Amino acid sequence: MGRLVQPEEIAxxxxxxxxxxxxxxxxxxxxVDGGASL
Structure with a gap:
C-alpha cells in the first residue's frame, strides 16, 4: 500500500x-502489514 500501518489499524x-x-x-x-509480507 506504500505506507506504514497506523496504530488504529492494528487495534x-x-x-x-x-x-x-x-x-x-x-x-x-x-x-496487519498492508500486504508488505506478500
Whole structure:
C-alpha cells in the first residue's frame, strides 16, 4: 500500500479477534502489514 500501518489499524484487528464475529477463528497468525509480507 506504500505506507506504514497506523496504530488504529492494528487495534481494529485486535477488536475483531475479541469480538463475537471471530468466535470460530482459532490458531491463526493475523498479519496487519498492508500486504508488505506478500
Amino acid at each position: 481494529y484487528a485486535y477488536l475483531f479477534l475479541a469480538s463475537d464475529e471471530a468466535s470460530m477463528v482459532t490458531g491463526t497468525n493475523l498479519q
